[in-house]
Amino acid sequence: MGSTEVGRRDILKRSAAAGALALPAIGALSSCATGGGDGDNTVEKGKKTDDNPLGVNKTAALSVVIFNGGYGDQYAVDAHKVYERSYGKVKHEKTQKIRTRMQPLMVKGNPPDVINNSGAENMDVASLIEKEQVADLAPLLDAPSLFDPQKKVRDTLIPGTIEKGRFGGSEVYQLNYSFTVYGTWYSKTALERLDVEYPKTWDEMLAVCAKAKKQGIAGWTYAGKHPYYFAFTLYPFIAKIGGADVMKAIDNLEPNAWKHDAVRKAFEAYYELYAKGYVLKGTPGIDHIQSQTQWTKGNALFIPNGSWVENEARKTTPKDFQMTVAPPSSLDKSDAMPFETVFAEASEPFMVPAQAKNVEGGMEWLRVMMSKECAQNFTQLVSALTCVQGAADGLDLTPGLTSAGEVLSAAGENVITPRIHDWYLELHKDQIGGTIASMMAGDMKPDEAVKRCQDFADRTAKDSSVKKYKHT
Known part of the structure; x- marks a missing residue:
């Protein structure tokens, strides 16, 4: 991997100290991005019928932009074919630069009809909603489901999916298509070779990492360039230690929420991984793909990630790897929540821009995506569950996806769903993420780190330009 020290600490310090990686100025953004049209009138609406409940213009074109990340885009290409059986031709674009390519179009009022607003460069949807640039998906949710025509779309979704698309009101502005289980991912084969089991307490975690280090294997690696990945294990770890209300207080920007003893204990535990040399050398300077590759090569035992990792790391994963996910290790027996507590949520957000030329077509495309045909195709292609209840029933699931289902089942009601990453993207991704990055690199x-996180949260709470949300 080579040395990644040059310039790394300066970058991390700047991200933590400045608190934000500023969005690129609109004038500096790519001017070659293409949208749904020329910003003129929307397409003429079609007639609503039993077969066309949203009133889609059957000859109008549709423009769909997909984030080309862990899930790729083949599932969307396949959905286009289903859509085109009844409606117009779909123009498809894939990119990893969602914000760079899409934000100028949103500002100009010339966006595509569907945007998969995901990845490291996702747009701040809360800000877009505040500016009335995102369509309310109520017509879609109230339409008959293609999965079960006797039900409305909203009645076929896994609990929590609709709530995840709300931002302070009854309207639903985004559909999170995948249902993701986050946690500590590992190779069952690697642990068997070490003759250890997955550590259920932090003392056990440190003991496993110590044993691995003696054999030249790092305990952990992570996406150093995208340190918000740590939230996938840190947030549920904090909740385990202090209770779910601690995370709710953090989401609500309550005074001193980050100074709760549970946060301090969680940070101290993770800092031990750095202090004892259990983190793979060079990790702070690598991205998610590089960290996953080091992990699948067997250079590190554990990685914080989401259930898309099985598909994203498929090409480098050995056949005997036995990819598995587990909840974060508990701290000790004093924890407020059980070991099985996990962070899981509807994820991979899709939205229909309010100024799209073919809003009805965009919603119909999402209705197609939630058909049994497309939902099962997604699961089989990318090894991930969808937000559609029962869609994976009867399928032969991969090891990682099987373990994700088992973790979710074992958690029962002990599932936490933080909202800080939806409500306050900059705070979560750049400010908190940058602070954790600096701590895990040994720079603070x-x-x-606790004080820095609280300072950033307080700054957001006092910023009158940022709309505030609260758990109800």
């Missing part, structure tokens, strides 16, 4: 101690 846990106490300073």
Whole structure:
């Protein structure tokens, strides 16, 4: 991997100290991005019928932009074919630069009809909603489901999916298509070779990492360039230690929420991984793909990630790897929540821009995506569950996806769904993420990291330009 020290610490310090990686100025963004049209009138609406409940213009073109990340885009290409059986031709675009390519079009009022607003460059949907640039998906949710025509679309979704698309009101502005289980991912084969089991307490975690280090294997790696990945294990770890209300207080920007003892204990525990040399050398300077590759090569035992990782790391994963996910290790027996507590949620957000030329077509395309045909195709292609209840029943699931289902089942009601990453994207991704990155690189101690996180949260709470949300 080579040395990644040059410039790394300066970058991490700047992200933590400045608190934000500024969005590129609109004038500096790519001017070659293409949208749904020329910003003129929307397409003429079609007639509503039993077969066309949303009133889609059957000859109008549709424009769909997909984030080309862990899930790729083949599932969307396949959905286009289903859509085109009844409606117009779909123009398809894939990119990893969602914000760079799409934000100028949103500003100009010339966006595509569907945007998969995901990835490291996702747009701040809360800000777009505040500017009335995102369509309310109520017509879609109230339409008959293609999965079960006797039900409305909303009645076929896994609990929590609709709530995840709400931002302070009854309207639903985004559909999170995948249902993701986050946690500590590992190779069952690698643990068997070490003759250890997955550690259920932090003392056990440190013992496993110590044993691995003696054999030249790092305990952990992570996406150093995208440190918000740590939230996938840190947020549920904090909730386990102090209870679900601690995370709710953090989401609500309550005073001193980050100074809760549970946060301090969680930060101190993770800092031990750095202090004891259990993190793969060079990790702070690598991205998610590089960290996953080091992990699948057997250079590290554990990685914080979501259930898309099985598909994203498929090409480098050995056949005997036995990819598995587990909840974060508990701290100790004093924890407020059980070991089985996990972070899981409807994820991979899709939205229909309010100024799209073919809003009805965009919603119909999403209705097609939630058909049994497309939902099962997604699961089989990318090894991930969808938000559609029962869609995976009867399918032969991969090892990682099987373990994700088992973790979710074992958690029962002990599932936490933080909203900070939806409500306050900059705070979560750049400011909190940057602070954790600096701590895990050894540039600051846990106490300073706690204070820094609270300072950033307070700054957001006092910023009158940022709309505030609260758990009800």
